[in-house]
Amino acid sequence: MRKRIASYVIVSLLLVVTIVYSATTGSIKMGFFEFFSALFEQGNSQMEAIRDLRFPRMIVAIFAGAALSVSGVLLQSVMRNPLADAGIIGISSGAAFVQLFIISLFPTLFFMTPLFAFMGGAFACFLVFALSWKSGLSPLKLILVGIAINAMFTGVTEAFISFGGSLNVSASSVIGSNLTMRTWSDVSTIATYGTIGLILAFALYSWCNLLVLQDKTAKSIGFHVARARLIIAAVAVLLAAISVVVAGVISFVGLLVPHIARRLVGYDHKVLIPFTALLGALIILLADTLGRTIVAPLEIPASTLMAIIGGPFLIFLLRKE
Amino acid sequence: MEIKRIIVSHDNITNHLDDVSTSISKGKVTTIIGPNGCGKSTLLSVLSRSTMPTSGTASLENRDLVMFKPKEFAKKLAIVYQQNEVPKDLTIEKLIGFGRLPHKTLLQRNQEEDCKAIDWALTVTNLTDKRHKDLEALSGGERQRVWIAMALAQQSEILCLDEPTTYLDIYYQIELLELVKSLNEDYGLTIVMVLHDINQAIRYSDEIIMMKNGRIIAEGRPRDIITKDVIKEVYGVNAVFKEDDELGLYMMSLGI
Numbered sequence: 001m002r003k004r005i006a007s008y009v010i011v012s013l014l015l016v017v018t019i020v021y022s023a024t025t026g027s028i029k030m031g032f033f034e035f036f037s038a039l040f041e042q043g044n045s046q047m048e049a050i051r052d053l054r055f056p057r058m059i060v061a062i063f064a065g066a067a068l069s070v071s072g073v074l075l076q077s078v079m080r081n082p083l084a085d086a087g088i089i090g091i092s093s094g095a096a097f098v099q100l101f102i103i104s105l106f107p108t109l110f111f112m113t114p115l116f117a118f119m120g121g122a123f124a125c126f127l128v129f130a131l132s133w134k135s136g137l138s139p140l141k142l143i144l145v146g147i148a149i150n151a152m153f154t155g156v157t158e159a160f161i162s163f164g165g166s167l168n169v170s171a172s173s174v175i176g177s178n179l180t181m182r183t184w185s186d187v188s189t190i191a192t193y194g195t196i197g198l199i200l201a202f203a204l205y206s207w208c209n210l211l212v213l214q215d216k217t218a219k220s221i222g223f224h225v226a227r228a229r230l231i232i233a234a235v236a237v238l239l240a241a242i243s244v245v246v247a248g249v250i251s252f253v254g255l256l257v258p259h260i261a262r263r264l265v266g267y268d269h270k271v272l273i274p275f276t277a278l279l280g281a282l283i284i285l286l287a288d289t290l291g292r293t294i295v296a297p298l299e300i301p302a303s304t305l306m307a308i309i310g311g312p313f314l315i316f317l318l319r320k321e
Numbered sequence: 322m323e324i325k326r327i328i329v330s331h332d333n334i335t336n337h338l339d340d341v342s343t344s345i346s347k348g349k350v351t352t353i354i355g356p357n358g359c360g361k362s363t364l365l366s367v368l369s370r371s372t373m374p375t376s377g378t379a380s381l382e383n384r385d386l387v388m389f390k391p392k393e394f395a396k397k398l399a400i401v402y403q404q405n406e407v408p409k410d411l412t413i414e415k416l417i418g419f420g421r422l423p424h425k426t427l428l429q430r431n432q433e434e435d436c437k438a439i440d441w442a443l444t445v446t447n448l449t450d451k452r453h454k455d456l457e458a459l460s461g462g463e464r465q466r467v468w469i470a471m472a473l474a475q476q477s478e479i480l481c482l483d484e485p486t487t488y489l490d491i492y493y494q495i496e497l498l499e500l501v502k503s504l505n506e507d508y509g510l511t512i513v514m515v516l517h518d519i520n521q522a523i524r525y526s527d528e529i530i531m532m533k534n535g536r537i538i539a540e541g542r543p544r545d546i547i548t549k550d551v552i553k554e555v556y557g558v559n560a561v562f563k564e565d566d567e568l569g570l571y572m573m574s575l576g577i
Binding site (some may be wrong): 210212213214216217219220221222223224262266267268 | 396
């Protein structure tokens, strides 16, 4: 119990510190006190630049981190598999492809991008389930199928981009993730859908807890296992898809963060889901801030940093299994 | 509980249950026995609605089992499976609390009832002083009792047990069977279980269903149906039966 509270407090504090650090560091630098006084007054030109350029980027990073991490928790619960992650098993790349494909063909439908991304993610998720299900889910098989699905969607996305080079699409933002040049309209998209998704995820915590039981046992106590799986997976896909729409594909967050979170606060989803959101927000914001400061003026995308840390971490988890 | 002309086939080639009809008496201990692969677990899974029969009907209180909603059925019948994965970082109390699910609706939960039922399940299974421990910290026999306690928290009238003693050593086997006996005698639960040990079946059952190759070979009171000839027919084992003052009827196998 004390460890839980301590973890919550420390991660919250670190998040606040990172937010302030991130807001004041970069090509425009500001002192701590200068920043706070400028925050509440108009007309400071440096502050205006930070408001227009840096704040949207930070908020997007925070929501994307929270959404992807919680999406990971939900997927791991639904698939009864600690290795599930929207980026690794192809849900993100499915979302990215379908979104890109439909928007390229019907550019006027751009306002429906989140819906298309959701459809793509749901399709990928369905494929992974359908192809790896054989009277139960074998953890390793699911990951292998997922990696294949991911490769497939990434491949067709890249092919599509090289064919359609003339199309008026900013395709590069889809495959990789780069958080530069986010605008307040991006913020409103991810904040709206992200908040809805996160609230829904939390509302489902008791179902997630029940899924630790084997299917037959869960059924025997009158639990609608299939229905719960479907709904939880839909929320997970929503969270992953909305991050893809605004922040691009970032893998390994949904794997790394829930794993650390379980170590710190335990397996009860009532505590785990909010904590994962906090920790995920912290990690992506930190990754993005470091990425744009350590080799400035060049930038390392947050997704690249996550892959560098996440790859070895996945190997570590696989060896432990 | 009644089942009529049940046929179950998992592969549409062989029938795992072949035209089985029987009834389970209320308030009694009924044990299903038979050699490996005879369909005893399949019969239990038809009764507990986890396997849908290919043809035939299973009914409870004159209603077809398929007519029950999942939670409604879980209030009538609880089942403990043979092998259960042990969830990490979950206290016994919380796990047993899962058994209260059928009594909860989205908007309504009676916490007082829940606590009472959980306390009762803990007391009966003698786990009260371990309630805050993690499941992982318990021995095999204790874990089996936890799963039974979870089923008891459902407060159903019927309790099904699939080979509850299989992975336990002899001390825990007896402890478990005594628990089953007391659940039946003191709390009036109808028990349906699958056992491997014939002597335990004789000793703890009111009625026995003996199966072979997906069919019921004999059913009735243990003394009436378990005979040398039946054991030879079903198991292919030569057995002798002795009567002992303390043990009652018991069986020894001579050879094959």
